[in-house]
Structures are given as structure tokens and as C-alpha cells.
Amino acid sequence: MSTSATLSEAPAGRNHATAMLTGRNRLAGLVEQAFASGDLSDVRFTVGRPSGDVRDFTAHKFVLGIRSPVFRMMFYGNVPENGQDAVDIPDIHPDAFANMLSFVYTDGVPVDDLNAGNVFATMSCANKYGLPELVQLCSNFVVSQLTADNCLATLKQAVFWHADNIVDECLALVDHHSVAMLQSDQFDGITQETLQRILQRKTLLAEEHMIYLAVERWAAAACSSNAVEASAANRRQMLGDALFHVRFPLLNNTELADGPGKSGLLTESELLSLFMYQNATVKPTLAFPTERRLTKEQQKEQSPQTLFRTGEEVFVQSLGKMGPWWQPARVIACYPHHVLFTWCKNGESDTATADQVIRAKDYLKRDQTVYVRSMRAYARYEHAGMDGQPRVNGDRIVELADLLLRKEHVALWKAGRK
Template sequence: MSAQPSSSGRRGGRGRGGRGRGGSVNGSRDTGDFSDVQFTVGQQFGPAEIFSAHKHVLGLRSAVFATMFDGSAAADRKNYVDIPDVAPVAFANMLRFLYTDTVDLRTDNVDATMMCADKYEVPLLVEKCWELMSAHLAVDNCLFILENCCIETIVQRCLEFIDKFADNVLASDGVAALGKGTLAKILQRDTLSVKEQNVYLAAEKWALNECTVRKLEPSGAHRRQVLEEVLYLVRFPLMSYAQLAEGPGKSGLLLESEMRDLYQYKFSATKPPLAFSTESRPGHANRIDEPIAGPAYPVAAIIFDHQEKVFVKLTMDAETWVPGEIIGMRERMSELGH
């Protein structure tokens, strides 16, 4: 059964308040005096509500309404408009703003009001909605605001919030829905208070979702393909060996040559050039929770090639064989009499 419109004297009736020369424009909105358009709003949300308004006022404040009411074809000059996909409270907030430049925004209606204001191109109301949302930043809304808001002061407020709570924000489901540019804007920041492993996990989460969106097999090659330059914003050298081995070492995100260079960088006095930044993020004291590698560093498997070069795996399920000299294995083998 379809929702039946309900109306009130404030929105749809013709009460006495506001009549005559002494009435205000807003009063005529409330009473419906001299209104020439009627909106039936919110059928998708329950019982619809009816709002009366004045085309001239709406057309002056909204390009969408101007087009709706000032079209050249008679059919475009509507007197009755159905808006089933906007919540009545949001439409009421927008009408009040169009008439008075004031609005009753609360945290429980700001999302709906912003979507309504955006739909009808009322940028000043959109900005007020962003201001309220950014004043109540949380892990579950900061990414949405950062992705969609173009007001620089609010964007900066979001980034500073993310800096402070980066571990929790990057672990949230909202990461997967970010645009690549927004993801890059976050991961490139020196000021993130974050464990680098969580930066890597966020990049993996985003790449897996992007492969799904593009209908790609989530192989290591495809995940690299969708990440492109964002991959090099992860500071893999700041991760511990165990994190590297259990993360990109298993997932196939990094090339074998990249993993080998990372292991050599961490365990050898001779540091190879890396494609990844080795600079710590000042926003977080990155700790390497592993012992310094040396001849006694434990290994899980050892092989010798035909030239008697030593290669090792530091865990049995690691996919990459590491040259033994990186962790001093030749010296260790000598100590053992080999």
C-alpha cells in the first residue's frame, strides 16, 4: 500500500498568520499563502509530507528549481512535484534555508539535509552541513568527508584527525571505497601516527576491492596494476621482517626482487637502493620489533645452488628464498663446520 500524504497547517494550509502586507516571506512559506507549487515528499521513508512554496523564491536560490519552473515547455512549469527519495526533515530544512538563510541542523539529520541540498544545488547549505559534520569527526565518517568535501579548511581538519587516529581509520571499511587520489593523499603523509604494517594492509584492502570493482582476478600482478604509484607510498622498509614475510612475502604484492632488496636492506651492512621510502613518519615512533640480524639469525630451510651459494627461507611458508649472505649465513655455516 502506497504512503498517504499528510499535511499540516504550518506547511500546507492557509492559516491567517502572514496574510496581508504585514506578513513575512517565511510566514507565507509556513502558511502557504500565495504559494504556487506543492511538493509531496518522502514516500520512500514512510508517510509523505506536503510542502507548499513559491516558485519565484525557489528559483532565485536554486539553479535546479529555476530550471524546473522556468523551462520553455509548459510541461516544465510544474505546480505539483513528487520527491519520493528525499527525507521530509531534510526538505523542510532546505526550504527554511532558502527562505531565511537559517537552518536547524542536527547530527541525526545533517546527512539527509546535505544530500538534499546537493541534489538541488544549494551550495551554502551544503557548506553548513560539512561544517557540522566536520565538527563531529569520527573514525566512521572522516573518510567520507575527506572524499567528498572540497572545502579546504574542512579537508585539512579531516587529514589532521586521520593523522591522530590513523591506525583505526586505516583499518576501517571506508578505506576500500576511497578514490585512489584520496588514498594517496593519506598514505603519503609524514604525519600519520601509524604502524607501517597498517598502511600496507590498507593498500591491500583497497586493491582487493578495486580488483572486484574492475572484475579482475585479485592476483599480485593485478593488485599492483590497480595500485600503481600508490604502492610506493607504503614504506615497506619500516616494517619488521615478520610483517614483511607474513604480508607482502605471502600475498605476492611485491616482486621477488623487491622482497630480496628489502631483506638485504634490513639485514646487511650494504644497503641496496630501494623504490620505497626509508624515512620514518614523524607522527609515529616506528619500532622494529625484531633482533638485529647476524650469523645466529634463525632460518627454516637452506638450499645450495650448483656454485655452492647459500639460499635460505626464514619461515617454512615464505615464498622467497633469500641469499644467505644477507643474514650472514655463510659465516654461520662456517661456524657449524660446513
């Protein structure tokens, strides 16, 4: 009898639900056991570059095929690997491939196996094989570990791996700690593309003269890293297009004269245009931005306001068949566009007060959207109209409390941000 038939014919109740759960757990356990032992495996992967770490992995084509559309095409489609029992994968690190296989077989990655050293490689591997849930798991992990101390190093990797959602979170943190970031030694080691992404921000909370000094320092460090003289021409070459995101028109005459006027970073024509812009009635057209960056007060007016504080213990609401109940959680990070919760501890449902309970609709305003994300799933809540009640789109409703009970990090996004 099929599972769907069993579900439709059996009476509803705790005993049936428990039986189904037990059966699924037993099947999952057998699959995990086959993964760990390699029993009945029918494909072998050789992963890694010959000049570095190379490891062999055994797996089961059927399991890979039902989990990944790429593996399905590889083993059951009309591609060169079809029918092969051995596959070489030189462009993926073995640790990342191991994490990917673990997720395929167990729907998760052991805590000790996912770390800052392999999480981006794991994310890239997940993208290659069409595993968006693993991509999200890696993203949640990175964001949960993000601090002011590791922000620039994380941003550098996120830019390299094109992890745009992580880039956004890092840049938001750079905004809040602009002065410290610009003056840190880590700033000198970021890539040119990362530098450009930072300089493009209109929300950097630093004086433009400080930004210019940081750019000069970065250019000199880049020359040193590339073993070339830190001449004006070489520094300018290292900066590339990033130079044209420095808002030189915001420097005063003294800062212009003592800074780029003496360093040689700008051409005589560019300097003349800047001095003309500062002093002439009719302003010349410049190659540099002239708009001032937003102040902290202006950013507060434009940014969504969070309802929570880091470290605050709160409760998330779940609406079960027997009525609403609550699961305690702790806020571990507040960002401009989302708040990250983690499972706290077991507690009594009657300990939650009204102002402690989090519901998706608490985030809703007119024409806004809330995304509830976890390592494994998400749901989207949209404003439904004048009644203020949320409607849910997507395959299923994801309850925050249910996810937290599985000890997953849960991110609550708002204002239409995915």
C-alpha cells in the same frame, strides 16, 4: 518608496534602525508563515524514491527563484520544468529537501532537524540547488560535532559526498590519533577510497609496520564484506591502488619477511626489489613510496600554531559606532588550520582583558590570510603591509561578536585556508 530610497533619505539613528529591523522581521515572519501553512503555494514537489520514503512538499516559485539560481532557471527559464506545477525529485531524501526548503524560507535550519543522519544529504541538496550558505552551514555543523570516536565514520561520508573541507578536518584528526584509528573496528569498515586518502598522508603518527598490519586487516574485512575468500589475490584486488601508498621500503628485513613475505600480498618481484632496496648499494626503482612520514616534531615545525586551547573562555571584539565591545565565547575545537568558537553567555564588556580578546589580525603574519566564517557569511582579512593592520576584502565585514550574538558557531581560519 523603495527600501534604498528610505535608507538614503531617513536620518540615521536608533529609531530608524529599529523601524527597519521591525519591518524586516514582520516580512520574514509572513514568509515563514506562508511556508508553514502552504498558503498561496503554486508548486508541489514529490521527493524521494518510490521504494523508500516519499513525501510531498508545497512551495512558492517566486521565493524559490529569488533564493536559488537553479530554481530560477527551473521555473522562469527555458527548461522542461518551466511552467510546471508538479515536480518529481527521486534522487534526494525528503529530510534533506525539507531542510533545504527551511533554509530557503527562514535562512536557517531548526536545530532538531539537522543531524548526523541527514547533514551530508542536506549538503548535497544545497549543492544541487546552488545554496553555498547552506553548504557552509552543514559543514560547520559536521566540524563542530567531529570527535575521535566518530572521525572515521564522518570521513567515510565526507569522501563519498566529496566534501573536501570536511575530509581535510577528519584527516587532520586521524593524524593526531593515528594509532587508535588504525586499531579501531571502524577502520575495517571504511571504503577503499577513504583508505587510500589516509595512506597518502605523510603525517600519520604511526610506525609503518602498524600501518601495514592495519591494511592487511582491512583487506581481509573487505573480502568478508564482499563474500569472497580472503586469498592473497582477492586481498590485493580489494586494496587496488591503495596498496601502493603503503611505505613498504620503511619496513626492516624481519618485518618484510614475516609480513608481506609470508602473506602473499606482494609479488615475488616486488619482494625481491624491496630486499634489494634494503641491502644493495645501488637502490632499485620501486613502485612504493620511500620517503619517511613526518614525525610529531617535524609536523609542529611546519604547522600553523593555534593561539587557543579547547574549552578556553575568550572574548571576541566588535568595533561598533560607539566604540569597541566584546562578546564572550568558548573555544570548542582546535584544528591545525582553524579554531571553532561557540556563543558562551552574556557578559559585561569591561570584563575582557587584553590577552583574552580575539581579533582577526591576531592570526595574521606576513603574507597570510584569515577567513572568518559563520553559518551565514564570511569575510577575508589580509596582511596589509608593514603596519600590520588588516584590510578586508569581500562584500562586507563580518564581525565575530555579531555572529556569536546570533548563537552561531564561528570558525576562524588562517594561513590562506578557506
